[in-house]
Amino acid sequence: MSITEFLDSVDIAHFSSPEEFWERLHGLPNKDSAVIARTIFEERQTGRVNPLHSSFFFQSIENTQFFHHVVSPYLNVLLQELDAIQLPPGDILELGSGAGVVACFLAQKYPEKTVVGIDLLPDVVATAKELAQLLGLSNVEFRQVEIAGLQLGKTFGCVLSVALREEMSSGRQGSFGYFSAIAELPHALTAKSSPLSQCVAQHLVAGGLYVSLERCHDVASIASWVGEMQSEGISPSLEHSKMLTFTGVLTGAEKMPLLLSSRTESHIDAESLLQWRMSGSNEMQSDELAVELRIYSQRAWRVVKATEFSIRDELGDAAVRVYLLECDREGLVYFATNRGAREIIFETSFGGAQILSNKFEHLLGELTYNPSVVDVHSITSL
Ligand SMILES: C[S@@+](CC[C@H](N)C(=O)[O-])C[C@H]1O[C@@H](n2cnc3c(N)ncnc32)[C@H](O)[C@@H]1O
Structure with a gap:
């Protein structure tokens, strides 16, 4: 058959x-x-x-x-x-x-x-x-x-x-x-x-x-x-x-x-x-994999700033991290969760992290007021 x-x-x-x-x-x-x-x-x-x-x-x-x-x-x-x-x-x-x-x-x-x-x-x-x-x-x-x-x-x-x-x-x-x-x-x-x-x-x-x-x-x-x-x-x-x-x-x-x-x-x-x-x-x-591969590219991305948000929503507890990263003249604002999401939110190919600093702070401000967020802290050691 x-x-x-x-x-x-x-x-x-x-x-x-x-x-x-x-x-x-x-x-x-x-x-x-x-x-x-x-x-x-x-x-x-x-x-x-x-x-x-x-x-x-x-x-x-x-x-x-x-x-x-x-x-x-x-x-x-x-x-x-x-x-x-x-x-x-x-x-x-x-x-x-x-x-x-x-x-x-x-x-x-x-x-x-x-x-x-x-x-x-x-x-x-x-x-x-x-x-x-x-x-x-x-x-x-x-x-x-x-x-x-x-x-x-x-x-x-x-x-x-x-x-x-x-x-x-x-x-x-x-x-x-x-x-x-x-x-x-x-x-x-x-x-x-x-x-x-x-x-x-x-x-x-x-x-x-x-x-x-x-x-x-x-x-x-x-x-x-x-x-x-x-x-x-x-x-x-x-x-x-x-x-x-x-x-x-x-x-x-x-x-x-x-x-x-x-x-x-x-x-x-x-x-x-x-x-x-x-x-x-x-x-x-x-x-997610495409983003992963970019971050994993063996290049030395430097973490300029990073903040973690603890969230609680209908799916339970989770954590979100937002990073400002730099490598030579490139800069990235990178978003990752421990539920597997990976996203590059902003990027630049010149001026490094400095160019994205305002956008990064603005994003943190927006996320802080998200109703699911229960705690926010910046990460100093990774
Ligand atoms: C998503 S279904 C897949 C069914 C089937 N393999 C198919 O593809 O049509 C998974 C099945 O595993 C059974 N199952 C889940 N946990 C189990 C466990 N601990 N012992 C025995 N069966 C289990 C569920 O009752 C369910 O019928």
Whole structure:
């Protein structure tokens, strides 16, 4: 069965525009879904999504059909990639299998293998079982289990996780520094293991393949995810891994790393991860990365002034830093948050920081009166 035929059999809706989505949503009985979608998008900014919120979209086959392309638009691209990957021998385990679409796709592609899908929530598991039945698949099973501490007593040739880490993590990791997330890569790559990476290590057979598609928005977040795996003796093959781009009807273009990993002693270092992230010159790079690369350019930017704002808003506590930087005759006003935002607000190629001094002070004045700001202090040592 081709991917198109499979998707047709699952009947996942495809919307060509947000207007079309809103129009069709309007006809649905449950209007709360728009509010829940918004909550999920906001939670993703913090790197921590509540599974109870995302489960709304997997509570029934109808919800999955309607929302998959809207909230998690990776399906089409992911299935094409999975279709092209040569899987090693052995059964397949999907962690956080949701409504079971990915697990069912693999079950129909590999009738000789058993596919096991694990999910935390009973109604989500019920939807996945219903989908398997609808598709007439007898080699896929879904179990309601918590992944943290999971021990199935069996290893698998292939383990998968898709958009799971953000539901198991304690929040955004990686971009915890300010000046340059790229400069933090060596530190991020030594991240401690996590319940997810432990579970993968527990269930991946020697010579097996771990396929992950997790929401890591910037290179430092990718590094901390790789660090989590590496601390469990698992590491991606950068040669076989790639950044995928999806265009969701509400999310717009989004990038996520498809990492193909295995048990290995060798570790990825910061330089090769950065090179990999920048490779493919015609690839759309995020604005944050472009700014990061400018700051990271190995040039000696001098910090002339820096101020930190502690903020509290609907996403919780965070910190914002604004820097006035200088290098030779160039000057920059650089804005960074520990939620991963990176922006050059003003720049000059002559006269250095002096030229931007008034603009910098003006910006600080504006930010000070922002209602979310709870504390302001200038930074004297960095
Ligand atoms: C975003 S969904 C992805 C679903 C599926 N992989 C897909 O792409 O269609 C993540 C799933 O992981 C499940 N999940 C989150 N935390 C979990 C945990 N600690 N143990 C088991 N499942 C978990 C959620 O219930 C949710 O169904």
